[in-house]
Amino acid sequence: MTEIKLAEISTLPPGDLDKEPIEDATKKITKEIEDLQEIMQAQRKYSLLVVMQGMDASGKDSAVKKVFDEIGPAGIKVQAFKKPTEEEMSHDFLWRVHKHVPEKGMIQVFNRSHYEDVLIQRVHKWIDEKTVMKRFSHINNFERLLQDSNTVVIKFYLHISKDQQLIELNERISDPKKFYKHNENDFNERQHWDEYMSAYEDVFKNCGPEIPWHIIPSDRNWYKEYCMASAILEALRALPLEYPPKQG
Amino acid sequence: MTEIKLAEISTLPPGDLDKEPIEDATKKITKEIEDLQEIMQAQRKYSLLVVMQGMDASGKDSAVKKVFDEIGPAGIKVQAFKKPTEEEMSHDFLWRVHKHVPEKGMIQVFNRSHYEDVLIQRVHKWIDEKTVMKRFSHINNFERLLQDSNTVVIKFYLHISKDQQLIELNERISDPKKFYKHNENDFNERQHWDEYMSAYEDVFKNCGPEIPWHIIPSDRNWYKEYCMASAILEALRALPLEYPPKQG
Structure with a gap:
């Protein structure tokens, strides 16, 4: 198992790629995802859980919108996990996520997930290291x-650079259409960048080998969407999806 | 680890015990359970999950009624797990039970549980043996x-004899107050008695050592209730329960 070092992975597309052809390719891929999703839903045997993690402003929302653009709302659900409620805090950390796993035939997207419980909680030392290790094991068992x-289960880390994050966060302040996303606290969390990177690397190491993480270069939306869509298509293609046969 | 052989364990109270003094003792115990539950609920740090398994007519409902008699409804919830719904069947087998685990401060009783998925389903060969083994491991991880x-987590097996079951099932037919519980299918399940016993023994062996099963002799209600109440009291006493201190 080779350990992932985020600093060594580019957040940008390879230099020889152009935006337009990649966008065209993404469009074709999302259409094929739609076709396969329809079979999956008819078959009611398999389901897909898409786990999305990334720093603030890494573009999780916009990626969900683009990659699953073609899929009708009856075939997909998106659940965002924010600060846990009091009721959620009164249960084990997987309680609130287990409720939302996909039923057979469905795609479920987790915008943030159970991994927050070994990321933000660890960076701020709200939990001790022994608890972190136990949670890694509970997460693996759960998946x-x-x-x-x-x-x-397909897991994405949207990999943006610290500089790009600053650009995005500032745009939320200057662009009226993005201002609703502005949260002063994101600038505080940014101070912990290095600790987050190291917490993520630990996640990849401990909750990785069996269900690997896809590290998605995310400084450019068009490349991020292409990489995500490709990985999802590949996962769906690997399933023996087929329409159920005629009965009787 | 010594393997449990159900045929070697009596379903009756020890011969030297009398009903009345035991009933008095049970009453005292349930009162103490109530006291400790109140502290647990005020403290909101611990919770108790009571898993009840047993053959049809082993007296699970009546035991719940008697043992938790003193506890107010705000401190305890009972969930019966029957034939899974279509929605439940479209998820992993722990999905429907995880939803109902107790929040901090509460007692939750499972009348039947996730163990049905390695009992009835196994006896009727609805699942293969490889799946059974995987489920044992998922159950252990979950607990x-x-x-x-x-x-x-405290787990009870209500141990009745095959003869006593017949008496109870027939009483459901003859007693108008019990007729609502009569289910012709219980007599069919009874044909699989030996397979159930061996499936239970396998559960005790594979989902046992860490969180042991309490095998409760259950041919007599008064002794069954006494044994269950004693085990619950012991579990609560082992917790560092205390009222939260005055603030400020």
Whole structure:
């Protein structure tokens, strides 16, 4: 197992790629995703859980919008996990996410996820290191449970640079259409950048090998969307999807 | 680890015990359970999950009624798990139970539980043996997750004899107050008695050592209730329960 060092992975597209052809390719891929999703939903045997993690302003919302653009709302659900409620805090950390795993035939997107419980909570030392290690193991067990129930789990880390994050956060202040996303606290969290990077690297190492993380260069939306869509298409293609046969 | 052989364990109270003094003792115990539950609820740090399994007519409902008699409804919830719904079947087998685990401060009773998925489903060969083994491991992981979140899990098997079951099932037909419980299918399930016993023994062996099963002799209600109440009291006493201190 090679350890992932985020600093060594580019947040930009390879230099020889042009935006337009890649956008065209993404469009074709999302259409094929739609086709396969329809079969998956008719078959009601498999399901897909898409876990999305990334720093503030890494573009999780916009990626969800673009990559799953073609899929009708009856085939996909998106759940954002924010600060836990009091009721959620009164249960084990997987309680609130387990509720929202996809039923057979469906795609479920987690915008942030159970991984927050080993990221923000660890960076701010709200939990001790022993708890972090236990949670890694609980997360692996949980994802294995889903896999054993024909749920494909695909995990994305949207990899942006610290400079790009600053550009995006400032745009939220200057662009009236983005201002609703502005949160002063994001600038505080930014101070912990290096600790987050190291917490993420630890996640990749401890909750990785069996269900690997896709590290998505995310400084450019068009390349981010292409990489995500490609990975999802590949995961769906690997399933023995087929329309159920005529009965009787 | 010594393997449990149900045929070697009596379903009756020890011969030297009398009903009345035991009933008095049970009453005292349930009052003490109530006292400790109140502290647990005020403290909001620990919770108790009571898993009840047993053959049809082993007296699960009546036991719940008697043992938790003193506890007010705000401190305890009972969830019966019957034939899974279509929605439940479209998820992993722990999905429907995880939803109902107790929040901090509460007692949650499972009348039947996730163990049905390695009992009835196995006896009727609805799942293969490889799946059974995987489920044992998922169950252990799940209960460990709860334990790590300060939930005490206590598991009861209500042990009745095949003869006593017949008496109880027939009483459901003859007693108008019990007729609503009559289900012709219980007599069919009874044909699989030996397979159920061996499936239970396998559960005790594979989902046992860390969180042991309490095998409760259950042919007599008064002794069954006494044994259950004693085990619950012991579990609560082992917790560092205390009222939260005055603030400021």
